[in-house]
Amino acid sequence: MSRREGSLEDPQADSTISLLPHLEAKIRQTHSLARLLTKYAEQLLQEYVQHQGDPFGLPGFSPPRLPVAGLSAPAPGHAGLPAPERLRLDAAALTALPPLLEVVRRHQAELNPRAPRLLRRLEDAARQARALGAAVEAVLAALGTETRGPRPEPAAAAAAAAAATGAGVFPAKVLGLRVCGLYREWVSRTEGDLGQLVPSGPA
Amino acid sequence: MPAGRPGPAAQSARRPPPLLPLLLLCVLGAPRAGSGAHTAVISPQDPTLLIGSSLQATCSVHGDPSGATAEGLYWTLNGRRLAPELSRVLNASTLALALANLNGSRQQSGDNLVCHARDGSILAGSCLYVGLPPEKPFNISCWSKNMKDLTCRWTPGAHGETFLHTNYSLKYKLRWYGQDNTCEEYHTVGPHSCHIPKDLALFTPYEIWVEATNRLGSARSDVLTLDILDVVTTDPPPDVHVSRVGGLEDQLSVRWVSPPALKDFLFQAKYQIRYRVEDSVDWKVVDDVSNQTSCRLAGLKPGTVYFVQVRCNPFGIYGSKKAGIWSEWSHPTAASTPRSERPGPGGGACEPRGGEPSSGPVRRELKQFLGWLKKHAYCSNLSFRLYDQWRAWMQKSHKTRNQDEGILPSGRRGTTREFQTLSPGCEISRFILTGGCDPKHQPYCPGAGGVIPAIPGLVGPPPQGHPLQHPQDTETVEQLQTKGSLLWEVQQTPGQSATWWSVTPASGQSRG
Numbered sequence: 069m070s071r072r073e074g075s076l077e078d079p080q081a082d083s084t085i086s087l088l089p090h091l092e093a094k095i096r097q098t099h100s101l102a103r104l105l106t107k108y109a110e111q112l113l114q115e116y117v118q119h120q121g122d123p124f125g126l127p128g129f130s131p132p133r134l135p136v137a138g139l140s141a142p143a144p145g146h147a148g149l150p151a152p153e154r155l156r157l158d159a160a161a162l163t164a165l166p167p168l169l170e171v172v173r174r175h176q177a178e179l180n181p182r183a184p185r186l187l188r189r190l191e192d193a194a195r196q197a198r199a200l201g202a203a204v205e206a207v208l209a210a211l212g213t214e215t216r217g218p219r220p221e222p223a224a225a226a227a228a229a230a231a232a233t234g235a236g237v238f239p240a241k242v243l244g245l246r247v248c249g250l251y252r253e254w255v256s257r258t259e260g261d262l263g264q265l266v267p268s269g270p271a
Numbered sequence: 272m273p274a275g276r277p278g279p280a281a282q283s284a285r286r287p288p289p290l291l292p293l294l295l296l297c298v299l300g301a302p303r304a305g306s307g308a309h310t311a312v313i314s315p316q317d318p319t320l321l322i323g324s325s326l327q328a329t330c331s332v333h334g335d336p337s338g339a340t341a342e343g344l345y346w347t348l349n350g351r352r353l354a355p356e357l358s359r360v361l362n363a364s365t366l367a368l369a370l371a372n373l374n375g376s377r378q379q380s381g382d383n384l385v386c387h388a389r390d391g392s393i394l395a396g397s398c399l400y401v402g403l404p405p406e407k408p409f410n411i412s413c414w415s416k417n418m419k420d421l422t423c424r425w426t427p428g429a430h431g432e433t434f435l436h437t438n439y440s441l442k443y444k445l446r447w448y449g450q451d452n453t454c455e456e457y458h459t460v461g462p463h464s465c466h467i468p469k470d471l472a473l474f475t476p477y478e479i480w481v482e483a484t485n486r487l488g489s490a491r492s493d494v495l496t497l498d499i500l501d502v503v504t505t506d507p508p509p510d511v512h513v514s515r516v517g518g519l520e521d522q523l524s525v526r527w528v529s530p531p532a533l534k535d536f537l538f539q540a541k542y543q544i545r546y547r548v549e550d551s552v553d554w555k556v557v558d559d560v561s562n563q564t565s566c567r568l569a570g571l572k573p574g575t576v577y578f579v580q581v582r583c584n585p586f587g588i589y590g591s592k593k594a595g596i597w598s599e600w601s602h603p604t605a606a607s608t609p610r611s612e613r614p615g616p617g618g619g620a621c622e623p624r625g626g627e628p629s630s631g632p633v634r635r636e637l638k639q640f641l642g643w644l645k646k647h648a649y650c651s652n653l654s655f656r657l658y659d660q661w662r663a664w665m666q667k668s669h670k671t672r673n674q675d676e677g678i679l680p681s682g683r684r685g686t687t688r689e690f691q692t693l694s695p696g697c698e699i700s701r702f703i704l705t706g707g708c709d710p711k712h713q714p715y716c717p718g719a720g721g722v723i724p725a726i727p728g729l730v731g732p733p734p735q736g737h738p739l740q741h742p743q744d745t746e747t748v749e750q751l752q753t754k755g756s757l758l759w760e761v762q763q764t765p766g767q768s769a770t771w772w773s774v775t776p777a778s779g780q781s782r783g
Contacts (some may be wrong), residue, residue: 119378120380121377122349123383126350129350130391130392132310179380236396238384238385238395238396241396
């Protein structure tokens with residue numbers, strides 16, 4: 069990799085010139101997807117708090133930031149990491165999100181059965197997170213970077229989340245808020261990280 | 272504590288919160304809540320209560336004993352801080368709450384009762400479910416589309432407002448045998464409906480009912496018993512076409528096709544037509560259009576766009592004695608009547624009596640009218656026979672017209688004459704229209720028009736309830752010759768002769 073982080077140049081590869089346009093296109097495409105999903109994630113969060121009732125959604129509402137097994141928010145130092153490392157963390161988070169979103173959807177199906185739009189958004193979010201995660205991994209592969217590192221078992225993380233909701237409805241509401249919030253944070257983070265890789269100028 | 276008939280959730284709400292999930296969070300190295308080292312537990316967790324009941328709750332703080340204190344804790348309900356007098360400190364680590372006369376829950380996911388630390392951070396929460404048990408659903412109605420399925424609709428008891436999520440389940444079984452079945456496709460035609468798509472038996476009654484369940488209890492509707500054949504409906508008639516009837520400015524022809532899905536079944540179809548003017552919201556309904564697939568609307572306004580719809584009722588399927596169920600209306604079909612080409616009113620009065628009867632305007636208008644009549648008549652091969660009982664003066668001047676001289680004796684109504692030999696003059700006549708009416712000709716829709724519009728120059732309708740009198744009874748020929756205008760009303764019966772009556776409003780009497 070060149071000194072400039074996020075650069076697509078590889079002076080050692082003669083065939084890179086023919087690959088670069090494809091990689092560039094792939095990055096642009098994934099970046100556009102991330103931008104779209106950031107918008108959807110914001111809508112999901114708004115829809116979610118609406119159905120939980122006050123104080124969810126009120127300004128200043130600050131529930132305990134319960135940890136979610138297998139997934140944490142982007143670290144403060146995330147932006148300072150090398151691009152491949154950032155994308156790797158993005159991909160890992162996007163892979164961990166779908167089973168957690170499914171837990172939230174199942175719980176909301178019991179709590180808010182007459183909120184089909186919320187349930188549909190949660191279902192779509194799981195699918196979209198999976199798609200974006202796969203696209204980021206494809207970009208990483210194209211960059212020659214492995215998606216290394218231990219990842220928590222998605223099933224175990226979901227089971228932990230589901231167990232946590234057994235403590236009561238209010239904790240389940242808070243957990244759902246946390247998961248939707250994490251989804252928005254990671255999709256937005258992914259958009260930002262890919263945006264730094266997109267060459268300036270028209271596609 | 273929770274009151275009222277306990278539903279399944281209410282009983283489970285009384286269990287203390289399990290510790291394992293909390294431990295799971297600790298094991299995973301979870302950072303603590305915003306207040307630092309404290310957590311709390313609210314009891315009861317997620318209770319279900321009747322509207323108007325009371326709640327006693329506690330918030331018990333765990334964590335660092337030196338810091339865990341009930342002093343400074345406070346409660347909020349749905350984001351609103353509760354008055355301090357509703358709370359009291361039970362001990363060093365427990366704050367109690369007493370709420371009375373609870374209102375119904377604001378949201379179906381439960382009211383959020385939250386225990387806060389002094390700094391406002393959230394220590395714990397519990398969701399309250401306050402509402403009513405369901406009332407008996409009622410007013411179940413069902414219909415079968417083409418005998419292939421069954422859709423049912425019902426009204427929830429108490430107008431559905433229980434403040435709790437209430438689940439409705441439609442059940443059905445064959446009346447004398449079979450097990451209970453549960454409908455699975457809900458909300459097909461509204462929030463309280465269900466659709467059974469298949470595996471339905473005919474010629475045997477079903478029992479159908481609705482069960483309503485929520486956290487506070489359950490209720491069951493009365494049982495509806497029906498045979499699928501008695502509640503059949505069908506698709507709207509397809510291929511509805513509306514078109515002009517030649518140049519007739521007050522009529523439109525409506526044609527449609529019998530619903531094809533029922534073509535193999537024995538049934539009688541009856542139809543309804545409704546139509547309205549383009550910029551109106553008022554529909555006129557033509558009822559009892561039985562077993563035919565076309566008819567004519569009459570009495571319409573010239574030069575006007577009309578929207579027309581048709582629907583079908585397939586009653587008597589396989590000998591069922593019950594009325595079927597009307598289909599939906601077909602999609603609106605539009606057509607416009609031709610603009611009227613007739614000149615406006617303003618002439619045609621009979622010339623005053625007393626001399627040679629004036630002939631020009633009346634003759635012209637009568638000719639025009641009879642031409643119009645021939646054009647509009649139900650029977651296309653209509654021939655005109657003119658019955659001139661009172662044209663005594665005409666008989667004098669036209670040898671070939673009447674076979675009889677003078678006024679015909681009573682009881683004998685005279686002979687008829689062809690249109691071509693119409694005499695001039697302002698006479699009052701009775702026309703008998705005969706001829707071979709072709710029954711295949713499109714009939715008029717029942718009740719849809721029937722009064723021929725007045726001829727230009729002629730004034731409109733006779734006084735209401737005016738009796739028709741035979742002129743021979745009371746008047747001489749001279750009296751019958753009068754000025755005024757004429758209105759012609761036709762009564763047509765398919766296959767039979769039609770009779771036309773003329774009226775002279777100027778004389779104030781109608782003639783027949």
